[in-house]
Structure formats: structure tokens, C-alpha cells
Amino acid sequence: MSAVLPRDTLPPVIAPDETNATISAKISDATLRRPTGWLWLGGFGLSLLLCGVLFIGTIWLLYAGIGIFGLNIPVAWGFFIANYVWWIAIGMGGTFISAAMYLTRQGWRNSINRFAEAMTVFAVSVSGIFPILHLGRPWFFYWLFPYPDIMNLWPQWRSSLEWDFWAILAYLIVSIIYWYIGMLPDLATLRDRAPTRAQARFYGLLSLGWRGEARHWMRFEQFNLITAGLAVTLVFSVHSMVALDFSEGLLPGWHETIFPPFFVAGALFSGFAMVLVLGIPLRKWFGFEAYLTERHIVNMAKMMLAAGLFVDYSYFSEIFTAFWSMDKYDMAMTMHRVVGPYAWVFWGTVLFNVLLIQLLWFPRVRRSAAAVFVIALGVLVGMWLERFMLIVTSLYEDFLPSAWGMFWPTVWDILFLIGSIGLFFFMFLLFTRLLPMLSMFELRKLAASLQRKEARS
DSSP states (O other): OOOOOOGGGSOOSSOTTOOHHHHHHHHHHHHHTOOOOHHHHHHHHHHHHHHHHHHHHHHHHHHHOGGGSSOOSSOOOOHHHHHHHHHHHHHHHHHIIIIIHHHTTOGGGGGTHHHHHHHHHHHHHHHTHHHHHTTSSGGGGGGGSOOOOTTOOOOOTTOHHHHHHHHHHHHHHHHHHHHHHHTHHHHHHHHHHOSSHHHHHHHHHHTTTOOOOHHHHHHHHHHHHHHHHHHHHHHHHHHHHHHHHHHTSOSTTTOOTTHHHHHHHHHHHHHHHHHHHHHHHHHHHTTOTTTSOHHHHHHHHHHHHHHHHHHHHHHHHHHHHHHHTTOHHHHHHHHHHHHSTTHHHHHHHHIIIIIGGGGGGSHHHHHOHHHHHHHHHHHHHHHHHHHHHHHHHHHSSOSOGGGOOOOOOOHHHHHHHHHHHHHHHHHHHHHHHHSOSSOHHHHHHHHHHHHHHHHHO
16 A cells, blocks of 8 residues: 655645746736637637527527426426536635635635636526526516516515525626736736737726736735625525525425535535636646646645535435434435436436545545546536436425426437536636636745745745
8 A cells, every 4th residue: 555645745836946927928928829729729619519509599498488398397497407506506616716715825726716716707607597597487587676666576585596696696796806806917917918909908908007006906905805705705605595495495305404504515516626627627738737736636636525525424414314304205205316216316426426536535546637637527427416316306206196297308408508518618718718817916926935935944
């Protein structure tokens, strides 16, 4: 059995020979001067095609109604709500990495926070599509707003669905502002290094006149501190509110007091996985090994494992309490999940979210970028299966046997899921082409602090 390597054998969070000049040159050139290769063009073309599928599906949905999906009675929620919860959860991990680690002054976050913040904005934007389209009459979604109405139609403020809407809206606004304002110093760097006048004007407009004055930096740090505190609070409030959408129901499998912390842990679990799925290819394709080192992969793998263990505990707790309570409906629902017609969903969730992540206990696996990438992909699949299991297996057999019915997805259910993935990567690929993928000013500060430490030692 191989011995565990000491922590000091891991590479530093940034290569020791990196300077302010090399950091600015490598990261800005990836945006300003790097030619668009066939790999980017292929991915962008595929994502654009999938966006077209999503657009066509939306047009057909608005014309024909939600009957194009596999929804029925009693399964009135299906793929759309599973997709919604899955995407909103993915966005949580990026904010936690950026905001929570900023508040705790974790230096290694500086290499991953920028694209993690972008991931949050894009994932939350995609998630917002599904509950609106699921309304049946999506053009009336503005009824959720408390606008002056002569018909006295007002939002039901005691409903968690209403608070869910406002929590997600606030989270999206704060995430966009936090992401954009945090890029101002780097946008100014791109403005100053732009090789063409068009690029200089484009990034000059986006940088909002940033000149790097002491007054600018003071206000910038104050703003980041305030918005980071708001963002961390919203991470917990948003997914706790999503959990209440289920736990306020009386159906077996939904009426669980553990759901708010369980949903938060699941959100961080899938969010960390998506950061790895995005970060590992970026590290390879753009030559960012000096900034996204092995230490980042190891640290993120540990965080994914920690969140996954809490999720696994929640699975065990849910099964244990169902039998400990001796409630025949909870026990029947649990057995339906294990050996019923949707047992493949349950065992797929166990495979990806419980068994597969146990490989991360081994240092050799955590050090392998390929292995961690595959495990992270498995986690994303497992978390979607968990959402599907949570929704469908609590609905298809409820308290009234005469209303029981199976849920079978239609081709439109699947196309909307695939199209949402295409929309996410369409936005993310545009981000990698137009905006700085890594935070240059934070990496420069990190490199300077490491050099000072070495000089003192």
C-alpha cells in the first residue's frame, strides 16, 4: 500500500516563476490574441445547434402547451422541475467558491473564482427558463410581481413558491453584479493591451473608466466585501427556499425536515463538480497549468468529497427515518425507490453520488486530473438522477391508488434538457472568447505575496 504523500509535495497555488508581466501577458493574450481553434469552433457550433433545438422546442411549447411533455396526473412535475433544481444547484458552487473563500481569505481561490462566477451566472440564467415555461401560460409570469392590479390579483406571500421566485431573482442580480464589478481591473488591463482600436474601445467601455487609483481600489474592495457577504447568505437562502417547495408538501419523500441543509449540501456538491468539469479542460486547452495547478484539483476534489459525504448521510437519514417512523406510506415510497419501476434511477444515484466519490479518499486519484474529471461528470449525472427520483417517485404513487400512474418522458422532455446544456455551454464559450477567464489582478497579488514570503524565508 502506497504511503500518503506529505502536503508539501503538492505544487504551490501558482508557479514560482510567474511575475506580474507574465500573468498579464498569458491571460490577456488568451482573450486578445489567441486564434479561435477548431476545438472551440466545434464546441461553439454544437452548442449553437442545441440552442436552436431549445428555441424550436420553446416555440412549439408556446403553441401546443405543456401536453407535449410526459406530464400527467398524478405526475404533474417532471423533467422541467428536475432540470430547474439541477441547474440552480450547479450555480451555488461557483458563488460559494468565490464569495465564501474571499471572506475567509483563501488564496488558492484566485485561480478559479472568475470562471466559477461565470458558471453561476449562466447556470442560474438557464434554470430560470424552466419554471416560467412550466407555468402553462408563461406569458403571465409577471403575476408573481406585486404590481398595481385592478382585478385585485396579488401574489400569495405565504407560499414558498413566491419566495423561491424572489430569492432566485435576487441571487441572479447579485451574482451578475458581483461577477461584472470583479472584472473591472482586468477589463482595464485588456483595454490597455488591446492590439486593435475596436478591442480597445470595447473593453474601455466595459471597464467603466477604471484607472487603478487608490480611491478606485478602496471602493472596489468595500464593494466586494459587501456583495460577497450578500452572496454567501443567498447561497443558503435560495436553496433552502427551493427545499421548502418540496418539504411543505405532505407527500411521502417530500415532507422532510432535513431538506433545507440537504439541498444546500447537494447544491455545493454539484457546483464543485461543475467547476472541475469546466476548469480541467480550460487548464489544458489554454495552457493555464501555472495557475490551475495540481493543488487546485486536489483541493476541489476534497471539497467535492466533503459535500458528497453530507449528501450521502442525508440519503441514509431519509431511509432510516422512513422505517424508524413505522409510517406505512414512507416505507412503501422507500421500497418503491429501491425495487420499483424507477429502481434504476435510485441505484444510478447510489452509484454516482455514493460509491464513485469514495475513490477520492485516495491521494493518487485526487492527483489525477482525468480521474477527477470523470468522477465530477458522474456526480453531475447522479445529481440529476437524484432530482428526478425525488420528484417522480413521490408523485407516481400517492395516497389514492386509483390515481396512480407512470411517468414516461417524451422526446421533448429530453430535447429541452439537452438544449439547456447547449445554452449553458454557448454562453460559457462566448465568455472564454471575450472576457478574461482568470482573475489577473488577484493572481498578481498572490504571486507578489508568495515572493515576499520566499524573500523573508
